[in-house]
Amino acid sequence: MPVIGQPQPERADAARNRRKIIEVAARMIAEHGADDISLDEVARVAGVGVGTVYRRFGDRAGLVLALIDDQERQFQEAFLAGPPPLGPGAPAAERITAFLGALVDRVVAQQGLFVQLDKCGKTLRYGGPYRVYHVHLATLLVQACPKADPAFLADALLAPVNARLIAFQQEERGMTIEEIKAGLARLATVVTCGYNVPPGGSRR
Amino acid sequence: MPVIGQPQPERADAARNRRKIIEVAARMIAEHGADDISLDEVARVAGVGVGTVYRRFGDRAGLVLALIDDQERQFQEAFLAGPPPLGPGAPAAERITAFLGALVDRVVAQQGLFVQLDKCGKTLRYGGPYRVYHVHLATLLVQACPKADPAFLADALLAPVNARLIAFQQEERGMTIEEIKAGLARLATVVTCGYNVPPGGSRR
DNA sequence: AGATTAATCGGAGAGTTCTCCGTTTACAAG
DNA sequence: CTTGTAAACGGAGAACTCTCCGATTAATCT
Numbered sequence: 428m429p430v431i432g433q434p435q436p437e438r439a440d441a442a443r444n445r446r447k448i449i450e451v452a453a454r455m456i457a458e459h460g461a462d463d464i465s466l467d468e469v470a471r472v473a474g475v476g477v478g479t480v481y482r483r484f485g486d487r488a489g490l491v492l493a494l495i496d497d498q499e500r501q502f503q504e505a506f507l508a509g510p511p512p513l514g515p516g517a518p519a520a521e522r523i524t525a526f527l528g529a530l531v532d533r534v535v536a537q538q539g540l541f542v543q544l545d546k547c548g549k550t551l552r553y554g555g556p557y558r559v560y561h562v563h564l565a566t567l568l569v570q571a572c573p574k575a576d577p578a579f580l581a582d583a584l585l586a587p588v589n590a591r592l593i594a595f596q597q598e599e600r601g602m603t604i605e606e607i608k609a610g611l612a613r614l615a616t617v618v619t620c621g622y623n624v625p626p627g628g629s630r631r
Numbered sequence: 632m633p634v635i636g637q638p639q640p641e642r643a644d645a646a647r648n649r650r651k652i653i654e655v656a657a658r659m660i661a662e663h664g665a666d667d668i669s670l671d672e673v674a675r676v677a678g679v680g681v682g683t684v685y686r687r688f689g690d691r692a693g694l695v696l697a698l699i700d701d702q703e704r705q706f707q708e709a710f711l712a713g714p715p716p717l718g719p720g721a722p723a724a725e726r727i728t729a730f731l732g733a734l735v736d737r738v739v740a741q742q743g744l745f746v747q748l749d750k751c752g753k754t755l756r757y758g759g760p761y762r763v764y765h766v767h768l769a770t771l772l773v774q775a776c777p778k779a780d781p782a783f784l785a786d787a788l789l790a791p792v793n794a795r796l797i798a799f800q801q802e803e804r805g806m807t808i809e810e811i812k813a814g815l816a817r818l819a820t821v822v823t824c825g826y827n828v829p830p831g832g833s834r835r
Numbered sequence: 836a837g838a839t840t841a842a843t844c845g846g847a848g849a850g851t852t853c854t855c856c857g858t859t860t861a862c863a864a865g
Numbered sequence: 866c867t868t869g870t871a872a873a874c875g876g877a878g879a880a881c882t883c884t885c886c887g888a889t890t891a892a893t894c895t
Contacts, residue, residue, distance in 0.1 A: 438842060438891055465881065476845030481883060546750050553799045578804060579814040586790035595757045600782060610783040617825030618818070642861060645873060669851065680875030685853060687873095 445483050447473045449493055456494070461539025466490065488547035491540050492555055499556055502533050506563060519570035520619045523584075524612040526564060530588050531608050541590035560585055572622035580622075584615060649687050651677045653697055660698070665743025670694065692751035695744050696759055703760055706737050710767060723774035724823045727788075728816040730768065734792050735812050745794035764789055776826035784826075788819060 437445065451473040455464055466487060470477045484490040511517035512525040534541045545552060564584060565577040572580075588611065596602045602610075641649065655677040659668055670691060674681045688694040715721035716729040738745045749756060768788060769781040776784075792815070800806045806814075 440891065441843060444844085466883085467881065470845090477882090478845055478884080478886095479843075482843075486883070549795050549799060552795060553803070575817075576814055579800070579806070579811070580818070582796060582800060582804075583791040583814070583818055586793060586796060587787040589790060591753050591756060592786060592790060595753060596783075596786060599757070602783070607783070610780055610787070613779075613826075614784070614787055614822070617822055621821035621825040622817075642872060644861070648873085670853085671851065674875090681853080682855085682875055683873075690853070 441483070444473070444475050444479055448475065448480055448483060448490070452490060453494055456539065461491075461543055488544065488551040491543045491547070492551065495537055495540050495544070495556070498533070498537060502529070503556075503559055505529065519567045520616070523564065523567050523571060523619060524615045526567070527584065527588060527611045527615055528608045530560065530585075531593065531604060531611065534588060534590050534593060535604055538590050538594060542594065545590055557585070568619070571619040575618075575622040580618065584611075584618070587611065587614075645687070648677070648679050648683055652679065652684055652687060652694070656694060657698060660743065665695075665747055692748065692755040695747045695751070696755065699741055699744050699748070699760070702737070702741060706733070707760075707763055709733070723771045724820070727768065727771050727775060727823060728819045730771070731788065731792060731815045731819055732812045734764065734789075735797065735808065735815065738792060738794050738797060739808055742794050742798060746798065749794055761789070772823070775823040779822075779826040784822065788815075788822070791815065791818075 436442075448469060452464060452469050455469060455472065466480050467477055469490075470480045473480075480490070484493055506513050506522075506526055506529065508514055512521045513529055514522075517525070544555075561578075561581050564581040568575060568577040568580050593604075593607060596607055597604070640646075652673060656668065656673050659673060659676065670684050671681055673694075674684045677684075684694070688697055710717050710726075710730055710733065712718055716725045717733055718726075721729070748759075765782075765785050768785040772779060772781040772784050797808075797811060800811055801808070
């Protein structure tokens, strides 16, 4: 009888297949972009049945999440425990702009995958990484501007950092990543300062 | 030889089928929600071939856009030429909050369809209604806070008014529509005021 | 080693989206 | 009314996502 503790480790063949699938998928995306990865084809190239892909990752979104995972871990590590201004140690307001800027870089680094994630069901769109971002940002907002509703404000500041919007801003509006980051930084500054003056004050 | 002027009117059978398809799709959505409308089934119920649905509307997104169209016209009419504060006549800052609030109502009124639109390709996500919203909001922003980058700011304020985010905020965060609208209004106020003070001023 | 068993495997199949193309039809001109 | 033709029709089919379940196999127990 196995000890019930950590989630039962995968069987050897299962782990092997998981790795193979991730490896193949990553290579295919590197070569042909993330837009039209067919899980059927991933399975075929990886030499496993389609069922195996779905049992291992649940669905398309699950695979995307797995492909994102490595860099995602590093990113979360960086803003949760890395050096300031992204990590702890800097004033909240500075950490907020640092975080939003880093998040833009993060999304751009795996833009195709984030676009995929965006198209998926609500569960994964706002589950997974989003929850972590939201908690982090809301926490910083509490410190930077205690008078605001941190949960809503965090959603509102996170919303523009969206893979598809960023792609659109780059391609159709001709903005550079730096311009987007600058815009967000300015917005964050205005917001964190603005919420500290009582509503209705300093009109015009 | 037909006169080449307005886009050639549809043939009678084509127009009849277009109407029938829209009618059937609208009824099916009213009954079973917009999540899982199968265009195959729409075609079957409407008594036409699948090819007809696709020739008439291009793709799933095209049909969604058509289903949205009626109310969309009215909405655009309202903010472009209706009574203030939504329409012309009120100060820009007030029109901005009025617009964002009305947009929330607009999205909620056909939430299922807007969620569908959101999942579609970039072309339609940021084509169609979005362009109109953006131009309108950017125009107002130029008046309300000339120092800001209106294009970016419009994107940033439009981003949180997203069908899926709103659904998430309602279901998972327990927010009401009124709370969401209030949050946006406050954000818009802070932003329009905040961008009028020089950057770097009034820290903390 | 041999038996046991539960996890894993693979691929057939159901349900979709969208395309292609031979056939049919509306309608304008003669 | 007949005829010509561009537009529209419809359904077979390609490609995909995801489910199901009988066969297989890794890991454990005796």
